[in-house]
Amino acid sequence: MPGFAMHRRAVNGVTINYAVAGEGPGLLLLHGHPQTHVAWRKVAPDFVAAGYQVVAADLRGYGDSDKPESGPPHATYSKRAMARDQVALMAELGHRRFSVIGHDRGGRVAHRMALDHPGAVDRMVVVDIAPTATMYERTDKAFATRYFWWFFLIQPDGLPERMIGADPAYFLRRHIDGQVRTPGAVSDEVFAEYLRCYGDPRTIHAICEDYRAAAGIDLEHDAADADRKITAPLLALWGRKGVVGELYDVLQTWREKAREVEGEALNCGHAVQEEVPEAFSRRVLEFLGR
Structure with missing residues (x-):
């Protein structure tokens, strides 16, 4: 994240790790699983150059943010709790109202944020997801096969934690390679950074708790x-070569949840901002700048 300063700040009972740069209206970037704030490295400078103060945060449980203990009913890792963290962080940085971009799990946090804190969210972008409830309600063999971890990570009694912990590098590599459709989009250096965090047993447990929630x-x-x-006005972007665009009418799923929706598929897989950063930045900035 060239040009970004790293900080940690206590909010909502946890300490959140984040990168920040720029001046102007607030723009919060929320990563997905199995990434960290580093997922935004290719596009965050574009948003700074466009006149935003950009905050790329690690969700609780991920990256270098705190990983609180959790168990049933998994409220510690509910999207409500995660959203509250990030709203508090932005308020601490002087942004009572801001725009948010959420990829994967971060998009689910943004969805809950927009419902729980409508006064805080100016505009929102969700990246390569359909709403959580919709995806569960429409589960079929194709989805369960392609997104098997949705059903593996929720298993109780430490089963997935133990199995992933036996070889986290293998699980992480298979997961990323299975979703990215653009060769070289995730370099060895970036993979090593993701693995540094993913190899922590506390991170693995937190991720399972996120999915259990x-x-x-x-x-x-x-x-x-x-x-x-x-x-809030909502922009949905997804990968034309990914599972979400293949299995769902993405825009229709979000029109069932939001008043004002637009969006399109980009020529990539799941990691849109890592695979086609120029196209991603251009489309997002056009939406945010209205």
């Missing part, structure tokens, strides 16, 4: 808000 308490929160729609 998504299959439980997050669905309860979504059901309670079934009649509410996101009020």
